[in-house]
Structure formats: C-alpha cells, structure tokens
Amino acid sequence: MRGTAQFKTEFIRQSQATIVPKVTMHQFLSMLAFSVIGIGLFNLPSWSTPFFLILGWAAGYYYNGELVVKRVWAYLRVWLRQLLERQQIVDIQSEWDAAQVTGSTRLNR
Numbered sequence: 001m002r003g004t005a006q007f008k009t010e011f012i013r014q015s016q017a018t019i020v021p022k023v024t025m026h027q028f029l030s031m032l033a034f035s036v037i038g039i040g041l042f043n044l045p046s047w048s049t050p051f052f053l054i055l056g057w058a059a060g061y062y063y064n065g066e067l068v069v070k071r072v073w074a075y076l077r078v079w080l081r082q083l084l085e086r087q088q089i090v091d092i093q094s095e096w097d098a099a100q101v102t103g104s105t106r107l108n109r
Contacts, residue, residue, distance in 0.1 A: 024062070026062075030056040030059045030060035030069060031053050031057055031060070032056070033056065034053075034055050034056035035053060035056065037052075038052045059072070
C-alpha cells in the first residue's frame with residue numbers, strides 16, 4: 001500500500017513539472033490582459049487566443065533585468081514622437097554640463 005502512494009505522488013510531481021511550465025506572475029498577468037483586451041475589447045475571434053497568450057508571455061519576459069513590454073513601450077514612444085515631429089525628451093543635465101565645458105574652454109583661450 002505504501003509503495004502505491006509513493007508512486008502516485010511521484011507521478012503527480014512529474015506530470016506537473018512537465019505539463020505546466022514555469023511562468024512568472026508578470027507573464028501570467030500580461031497573458032491575461034492581452035487575451036481580455038484582444039478578445040473582449042476588440043471582439044476578435046476566440047481562435048486567436050493562443051496568439052495573445054504567446055504575446056503576453058513574451059511581453060512579461062525579463063530580458064537583461066527589464067521587462068520586454070517596458071522596452072517596447074519606450075521604443076514606441078520615441079518612434080511616435082519622431083513621427084509627430086515633436087521635440088525629443090532630452091537630458092538637461094548633460095546638455096548643461098556640455099554648455100559649461102564649451103563656455104569654460106572659450107574663457108581659457
């Protein structure tokens with residue numbers, strides 16, 4: 001009887017490990033959000049669910065310590081600013097430092 005119980009627990013552990021892959025909370029929530037937005041908000045067909053799940057999984061993935069969705073969002077913001085011909089967000093401190101360096105070199109001449 002004891003051997004049967006041990007076999008059942010090992011079988012359950014193995015099946016959980018191979019069937020359910022490791023998914024982080026960010027990935028799970030982004031998968032859920034992409035599916036709800038795509039199917040619920042835009043009323044897309046239900047057969048497109050796997051596409052939104054893969055898209056959400058990729059968006060919630062950490063790459064070089066940063067969420068992929070944050071990097072894509074930053075890229076899209078820069079691209080839209082260029083498209084609308086709006087001024088780019090700049091680092092004022094670095095521009096001020098550069099102006100001080102050029103001003104001090106002019107004074108030294």
